Amino acid sequence: xxxxxxxxxxxxxxxxxxxxxxxxxxxxxxxxxxxxxxxxxxxxxxxxxxxxxxxxxxxxxxxxxxxxxxxxxxxxxxxxxxxxxxxxxxxxxxxxxxxxxxxxxxxxxxxxx
Amino acid sequence: xxxxxxxxxxxxxxxxxxxxxxxxxxxxxxxxxxxxxxxxxxxxxxxxxxxxxxxxxxxxxxxxxxxxxxxxxxxxxxxxxxxxxxxxxxxxxxxxxxxxxxxxxxxxxxxxx
Numbered sequence: 001x002x003x004x005x006x007x008x009x010x011x012x013x014x015x016x017x018x019x020x021x022x023x024x025x026x027x028x029x030x031x032x033x034x035x036x037x038x039x040x041x042x043x044x045x046x047x048x049x050x051x052x053x054x055x056x057x058x059x060x061x062x063x064x065x066x067x068x069x070x071x072x073x074x075x076x077x078x079x080x081x082x083x084x085x086x087x088x089x090x091x092x093x094x095x096x097x098x099x100x101x102x103x104x105x106x107x108x109x110x111x112x113x
Numbered sequence: 114x115x116x117x118x119x120x121x122x123x124x125x126x127x128x129x130x131x132x133x134x135x136x137x138x139x140x141x142x143x144x145x146x147x148x149x150x151x152x153x154x155x156x157x158x159x160x161x162x163x164x165x166x167x168x169x170x171x172x173x174x175x176x177x178x179x180x181x182x183x184x185x186x187x188x189x190x191x192x193x194x195x196x197x198x199x200x201x202x203x204x205x206x207x208x209x210x211x212x213x214x215x216x217x218x219x220x221x222x223x224x225x226x
Contacts, residue, residue, distance in 0.1 A: 004156075033213065042119075042202050042216030043157065056213055091156070099145065099208030104156040 002026070004105035006092050012111045013082055021077040021108045025094030032075050033102060034067055035091040043091055049075060050098055082112045115140040117205050119217025126193050127225055134220045136203035137185040143205040146179060146186045147214070152199045160201075161188070193224045 005024040013019050025032050030051055035043035045059040049069045060066075064082075069075040079086055089109050093102040116139040126132050138146075147162035163170045163177045163186065170177050174193075179186040190197055200221050204214040 031212065035214075040219075042204075042219050043214070045213040045215065048213050059213065093214075095212075098212040099206070101147065101159055101162060102214060103159070104149075106156045 004092055004094050004103055006090075006105040006108050008108055009106065010109045010111075012113065014113050015082060015084060017082050017112075019079050019082060019110065021079075021090050021110070023075045023077070023092030023094075023105060025073065025075070025092070026103060027073075029094035029096055029103075030072065031095040031098045031100070031102075032069060033093040033095075034075070034077050035093065037089045037091055037107070039088075046077070046090075048098070055098065079110075082110075084112050086110060087112045115143060115205055115215040117203060117215050117217045119203050119220060121220060122218065123221045123223070125223045125225060128193060128195060130193055132188075132190045132193055132197070132222055132224075134188045134201055134203070134222075135185060136187070136205075136217050137183075138205040138215075139184065140205065140207070141181075141184065142207050144208060145206045145212075146177070147204050148177060148188050149202045149204065149216075150199045151202065151219075157202060190222075193222075195224050195226065198222055198224045 032049040034046040037043045048056040052072045064080045067077045089107040091107045092105040095102045119136045144165035149157035151157045176189045203217040
């Protein structure tokens, strides 16, 4: 079946703008995770959804970052008033349920100019 | 929170030799330890994982060992091939609502002919 997909694959924006990043998990996966990967680093956790609710949002760096998963499937990561330091690859992963193997999407490469 | 350290940061081996990458973790409640391979510009791909109820797991040329007492786990790749060249990340997590992955900083493996 289809893997995790993310759109857009690349996003270039200007400092101060608003961006939305989308994740389509593997069908039937109830758990969805967002991570951020800076160049040369490992992925860093942002937020975890179990179904429609955020079970753990402890990794969100500040209140400019917000994520939703209204129907328990597709998720959107929203970043307000983007800063140059937000530039990174944003990875989404899904698993059958929390604690199971996480499968990653290809990521969205965000560049804030 | 969990902290995962990974060594070495770079590793160069000749084709056919073995490669070993080591990780330590800090949270004694962590019970799931996956290893991901990431090629340049690609998504992290799971290559092997181990849960805390076993000490070793093997899949063809790849094996992982876990020492819960010492809180460390290792990846072993035998008979390395050029296509094994990539960045490898170890990670640790708990299950349930604390199932976010905490990643190591990565090991760049280069297999030379």
